[in-house]
Amino acid sequence: MPGNSFGQSFRITTAGESHGPGNVVIIDGVPSGIPLSVDDLRPDLARRRPGQSHIVTQRDEADEPEILSGVFEGRTTGTSLAILIRNTDQRSKDYSDIKDVYRPGHADYTFDAKYGFRDYRGGGRSSARETTARVAAGAVAKKFLSIAVGARIVGYVVQVGDIRAEINDPAAVTLEQVETLPNGSPNIVRCPDPAAAARMVSLIEQVRKEGDSIGGAAEIVATGVPAGLGEPVFDKIKADLAKALFSLPAVLGVEYGIGFGCAEMRGSAHNDLFMRGPDAGDGSPTIRTHTNRHGGMLGGITTGMPIVLRAAVKPTSSLPIPQETVTRNAEPATIRTKGRHDPCLLPRFIPMAEAMVAIVVADHLLRWQGQRSAI
Amino acid sequence: MPGNSFGQSFRITTAGESHGPGNVVIIDGVPSGIPLSVDDLRPDLARRRPGQSHIVTQRDEADEPEILSGVFEGRTTGTSLAILIRNTDQRSKDYSDIKDVYRPGHADYTFDAKYGFRDYRGGGRSSARETTARVAAGAVAKKFLSIAVGARIVGYVVQVGDIRAEINDPAAVTLEQVETLPNGSPNIVRCPDPAAAARMVSLIEQVRKEGDSIGGAAEIVATGVPAGLGEPVFDKIKADLAKALFSLPAVLGVEYGIGFGCAEMRGSAHNDLFMRGPDAGDGSPTIRTHTNRHGGMLGGITTGMPIVLRAAVKPTSSLPIPQETVTRNAEPATIRTKGRHDPCLLPRFIPMAEAMVAIVVADHLLRWQGQRSAI
């Protein structure tokens, strides 16, 4: 089976390239009766949009979504929901000189190895432009999660180069903090630690001036997710979340909770101990853990504690400085990428990562509800 | 859809619990004509087997596989292949006192939240005992990969606690080095750096004496994998490999190539530059990269360079020392796990991780061969 679908009960299928007519997503499994309009899709598309600030690519796309199906009189019908986002600023002439030369760090060579030929305009299907479809679908997932169980997904930048943010409580970070600085101006780097954010912006400006790019890391937090989501063996929710984040371009590492830090720890220091939590609305007790090194998941199933994930994102591979490479025939060549690229992928990565996390949580919520109600 | 299947074209479905009659795997998609017998399955099952050395759990299981179907006259038939591994040393009395108390770090609470009740004998389906079925399937995948394209999967321990191995060239590590020390004795910790291996064994012995456990990390390398495997969007091979490793118990982080190290790097230092490689057998040139920070995958598709993955594994949650917790009714309780547990999961994690990587590579090889031969 080819790889353009994701999810089981909340399932997205996408199509589209960087320089074709547009990107489309079909979402299958959206429950009926959810209020939905393009206004629900626009905010996250705007957060992902190129040209949103001076530290991202200056390609100019409106990224205006059209709902093609699945909504009637303002509510979802339960049948498949399709969204189209047309490409407008395609300028494919920028890419003609890479037709026969492999850009380092890109999928040019691997697409040729796989398909025998490729759409060389801006990476075609391998371009991060395909994530517009994911972000639109993620907005639908977020709406569903919010209405169904009050869950909320927030992502933010925790590292750019060697600058690291200090985040005391991941579960307390708000969308407001991610999008707006305390002084009211836009938080263009999406780091909720204002001091770190300022230094990150400076670093990105500097690498851009030098014709270079810089990597970083993001943290994504899901709160309000009920205990019991996830499957016990292969479809552990941690496994599906990891796949979701690794399916995004440029991600080289994913961890949750204490993550790679667990390798140095002893069990006695690592285990999160259970405790009685606040009473549920119906008078019954809840169960919590004192700490959250387990990142909200045990045995691949949610515990009700916040889900906390981190992803490492490599520096943009496209560089305006010359790099050595080869042609399709393995002849030596030099390449300077002339397109409009992000000096750092992280600010625009945030809505993409949130979308994928929202889609996985929505999917497992639906799967769980089916099982739970069975008898 | 429930979560007991993995893979598309090479697809495994498993069943079985820690203390039930046994574990079974059905492998669907094994090509016909591959020589196969239980002798192909025994070595990896022995590497995973409890009781194999003094630094692992002393539960005594023969782990003898029975092939129930799919092999005729010593060759695979192409139809579904089932393997059964019976449990023999079940001693379920060890577990009766955890019936109503949640073990920290385990899936007891989450299984109750999901299913409403649980098989409390040794974790039931959440026990790592289910990985016997995966390891048997992985041995079939390895055999297929070896015959079809000469690919090879080798895993080894790179970290236990704060002890880190020095591995100069991951692609050069051999199964021999992982299993046997230079002096000919068994490499019970499966670290191919002999000096580090000795210190790791000492550390594991020490934590066991203290009634504690210790975490660590493993590296898994796939060599001989052709360029072109993987799907461009959601089923990137990096995403499927990450899901495969995260689906294993106790894994809190996965990275490939330079991994989380990419966050600090600039693009100019990070990109692996393409070069002409050695001529292929047919006189045509091959394409390689000078370095392998990309861990053998670009755009989610293999480049032909070695695939290099790392996984962080938490310290065993079961501890013989008392830990605070709660009962099903959220009443305070204290628990001391009396079962037989690994003080460090890493030595037995290696064949599990190799199996999952082999299954993913086999799956994508079959998917790719179907697409490639289409026209």
Added chain:
Amino acid sequence: MPGNSFGQSFRITTAGESHGPGNVVIIDGVPSGIPLSVDDLRPDLARRRPGQSHIVTQRDEADEPEILSGVFEGRTTGTSLAILIRNTDQRSKDYSDIKDVYRPGHADYTFDAKYGFRDYRGGGRSSARETTARVAAGAVAKKFLSIAVGARIVGYVVQVGDIRAEINDPAAVTLEQVETLPNGSPNIVRCPDPAAAARMVSLIEQVRKEGDSIGGAAEIVATGVPAGLGEPVFDKIKADLAKALFSLPAVLGVEYGIGFGCAEMRGSAHNDLFMRGPDAGDGSPTIRTHTNRHGGMLGGITTGMPIVLRAAVKPTSSLPIPQETVTRNAEPATIRTKGRHDPCLLPRFIPMAEAMVAIVVADHLLRWQGQRSAI
């Protein structure tokens, strides 16, 4: 993806051949908490069992099931449930002479075309012996349906050769009528019209004496299925039911409701008109149709009226009389099948067909419950 799994939310995966160690099924998606033991599996396996009467094959198999996983303290755990039925009477010597000769009407030639070689012992994977695994899974599905919504699946023979049963009300036929004649003796042909049943038995005895075989047709009825099951486009429940029945060996046709008879009808005579039905338990009205030419499904979704399906089953292809054929090398040959075969497949087809219908209805019930509870 290979083809040894069926269903989405209630999903079965099978393995096994006619003359291997046994047949196994893994059922994924059985809700937790259902009382289940081998006693629930034995009755349908006995109805399918060879050697059950003088008008079926005399191969002697106990068909004793073993539950390998998924049941704890007499209840399903919600995790994958595996059942093994070992083969005991294999006598593979019966089949050695068909190693290189293609039996007419069998899958010998097509397996060779597909796989390059085949397990020639009794058809291997193409033998109807694989349906033991389906029947065991079907018994689990029936138990779930009965407990969850009180639904019931009954099948029976409506035609053998030119003998047709008269069934006034398919929804009124009971398992008792199918299994037992009014005089208390076993209804070995499973036709609830006693007069027709007697003539069917005579016809089957006659064709067996003549070294021949005879075709027939079965009707399967599901009652108590709630309205609303099925998906609107490709996974219409009528489509999944048809696939389920066509996946059984020897089925050449499937219809539901008025079936092929619709081709001659006008819309004004064909439409089933809606009416108010009896009040539901909660005082709200129900909706029914006056007639049931639609066989319980409209737009691929159940209406709450009885689901009525028919399947045409070809005469057994294995014949003890000589038939002309070719060898693997296309050389002319003559074959006389010496194995033990059913002169008519219908009596043993009934539990297989019921099982497949039960699995589809269980699957769609679970899918629907997930969607319904979402908001």
Added chain:
Amino acid sequence: MPGNSFGQSFRITTAGESHGPGNVVIIDGVPSGIPLSVDDLRPDLARRRPGQSHIVTQRDEADEPEILSGVFEGRTTGTSLAILIRNTDQRSKDYSDIKDVYRPGHADYTFDAKYGFRDYRGGGRSSARETTARVAAGAVAKKFLSIAVGARIVGYVVQVGDIRAEINDPAAVTLEQVETLPNGSPNIVRCPDPAAAARMVSLIEQVRKEGDSIGGAAEIVATGVPAGLGEPVFDKIKADLAKALFSLPAVLGVEYGIGFGCAEMRGSAHNDLFMRGPDAGDGSPTIRTHTNRHGGMLGGITTGMPIVLRAAVKPTSSLPIPQETVTRNAEPATIRTKGRHDPCLLPRFIPMAEAMVAIVVADHLLRWQGQRSAI
């Protein structure tokens, strides 16, 4: 999993309603390198188009397709291919009076039972308008099959009411005969028996005048399909073909080869005997059967003989004459459908059925090629 996808290796996912912006299909798995443009899609869309003759619905739709992705420089890229067909003649005012009344024979009641509410404009997602997306995808499948193995799919009408066509050799019927009468005028009923075609047209004209509708049957033939396609157990190609045809609106029965006629036959008369066929291009012999009662499939796998399927299609449920029914609240009501409807579905059913057969054969061809090339 919801039900808007079909196929495994050649997989289509659709969205769209009768009166929304349009219908879209994403095809995943189209091999790279196939020449493709909208000109390949237009002919079958025109054969399905409303308003094509006086015996079909007079709704006026251009059904002009737009390829949104997956084609570059005139060839398929191997990545997901999306096609959009916008609705233009929506006139949703025609449907406002059926908002609360259930049309007999339609999915109004079942959609309400399933989703809790519905898009009442022309059936919404349950309208046959969704088949535009299938027909577009089918045209892609046909192009692939033609290029890859020279296979050809042709469907035609064999019955309207009690008028039956005489077809001597299904495999010899040409698209030309289906589309054009011997006198050169369009064969608007798509029956290749000209005498029967004339009577069918008269009958359809008559029932339309009477405010009624009429059922019928279609035959679909696939020639040039290699032996070896199909999976041995659940995904028998006969099962997938049946599901494909039953997934179309109004289909109440499907059979292949001798079909329901097998129920009356003896094995000695039913079996198709194997014979040596013409030599293959490489000098090796082929294997054929003398007769084709098996309809090109044995054991669920193709034999290389023509695949011959028949489907029964009910009379259109929408009638301009008054019919009794109930409202959503089960109150008695009378309905007269005022929309523009086909008096007989068969002429426009042909391209839909061909499309579904082409999609299944393409899917199994890709699955088989993957398995075949594995070693």
